[in-house]
Amino acid sequence: EVQLVESGGDLVKPGGSLRLSCEVSGLTFSNAWMSWVRQAPGKGLEWVGRIKSKTDGGTTDYGTPVKGRFTITRDDSKSTLYLQMNSLKTEDTAVYYCNTDSLVRNLWGQGTLVTVSS
Amino acid sequence: DIVMTQSPDSLAVSLGERATINCKSSQSVLYSSSNENYLAWYQQKPGQPPKLLIYWASTRGPGVPDRFSGSGSGTDFTLTISSLQAEDVAVYYCQQYYTTPFTFGQGTKLQIK
Numbered sequence: 669e670v671q672l673v674e675s676g677g678d679l680v681k682p683g684g685s686l687r688l689s690c691e692v693s694g695l696t697f698s699n700a701w702m703s704w705v706r707q708a709p710g711k712g713l714e715w716v717g718r719i720k721s722k723t724d725g726g727t728t729d730y731g732t733p734v735k736g737r738f739t740i741t742r743d744d745s746k747s748t749l750y751l752q753m754n755s756l757k758t759e760d761t762a763v764y765y766c767n768t769d770s771l772v773r774n775l776w777g778q779g780t781l782v783t784v785s786s
Numbered sequence: 787d788i789v790m791t792q793s794p795d796s797l798a799v800s801l802g803e804r805a806t807i808n809c810k811s812s813q814s815v816l817y818s819s820s821n822e823n824y825l826a827w828y829q830q831k832p833g834q835p836p837k838l839l840i841y842w843a844s845t846r847g848p849g850v851p852d853r854f855s856g857s858g859s860g861t862d863f864t865l866t867i868s869s870l871q872a873e874d875v876a877v878y879y880c881q882q883y884y885t886t887p888f889t890f891g892q893g894t895k896l897q898i899k
Contacts, residue, residue, distance in 0.1 A: 695869040704838075713828070713879050718886075729886035732787055736852060763837050771826070774847065776835035 670694035670768050670775050677780030684756050684784070690749040690766030690777055697747035698722065701769035704740060704751050706762035707779075714762070716740075716751070718769045733759070756784045788812050788882050792891035798899040805867040806851045812895045814860045817884065824884035827856055830893075831876045839878075840865065872898065888897035 676688040692700070701724070704716035717730040728740050739752040749766050763779040769780045787811040799805040823843035828836040837874045838847045840856035843863055853868045867874055875898060880891040 688797075712877075713830070713881075713890045715881070715888045715890060731887040767835070770843040771838070771845075772848070774838035776837075779835060 670773075672768070672775055672777035674764060674766055674780035677764065677782045679783045679785065680756055681786055682756060682758055682784055685752070685754045686756065686782060688751040688753070688764055688766075688780055688782070690751075692749065692766075692768075694748045695768070695773075695775075698744040699741075702749045703741065703767050703769040704742075704749075704764060705767060706760075706764045708762045709761070711762075716764070719749070743747045753782070756782075758784050762783050787808070787887055788885065788889050790880055790882055790889050790891040792878075792880060794893070794894060796895040796897070798827045798897045799867075799870045800899045801872065802869050803899075805870050805874070805896055807865045807878050807880075809858075809863040809865070809891050811861045811863075811882055815882045816860050816883035823859050823863070824882055825856075825858070825863050826883060827854075828879045828881065828890075829874075829876045830879065835877070836879065857871070865871050867896075870896075 671693045673691045680686050701720050703718035706714050715731050717740050719728045737755045741750045761784045766780045767776040791810045793808045825843040827840040829839050830836040839850050844856045855866050857864050876893050877893045877895050
């Protein structure tokens with residue numbers, strides 16, 4: 669069974685930093701392109717960014733609101749995806765989901781809550 | 787960024803009736819060389835992560851009931867539920883994956899009338 673488990677969500681002050689993790693099991697993580705999507709409380713889905721597999725270049729792309737502040741990385745030896753969030757703003761408050769960036773096998777975690785507030 | 791606009795924002799349909807949700811993109815998401823539309827539909831039930839229903843605008847995902855269908859091309863797309871079931875109550879989102887940043891519509895809340 670494939671599992672994606674996010675962790676690291678917390679309450680953080682504006683301007684602060686936080687790193688989220690997404691541990692993946694049940695699939696060959698090193699081959700997977702992975703994404704982060706967020707959802708502010710009571711709001712819609714927002715694409716945060718994605719990272720390709722290393723064999724496909726390992727490159728990253730980001731949504732406009734987070735570009736330059738957020739960084740997606742991966743550790744294939746640990747089957748873990750990361751989201752480093754810097755210069756956090758109140759509008760970054762959301763549940764953050766990791767998911768496999770695949771059409772035929774599109775799998776999601778349950779999400780982790782990040783709250784940015786003073 | 788490509789802007790995705792869904793209509794309506796909310797919809798109430800009787801059980802067994804047809805539900806139709808529209809999605810319009812600010813530019814074409816049809817990739818001419820493959821003749822594929824880079825458009826997906828997701829379903830999100832309360833307290834759950836999204837579930838991919840449709841990709842390439844009209845291809846159902848694994849295990850998706852055939853009452854769900856997608857249509858359209860270029861900039862205008864439709865998700866149709868042919869006979870609404872109680873378990874279809876959810877928020878539905880379209881998403882373009884034609885170019886990054888991939889963008890979602892604002893969502894359409896589907897309820898039972």
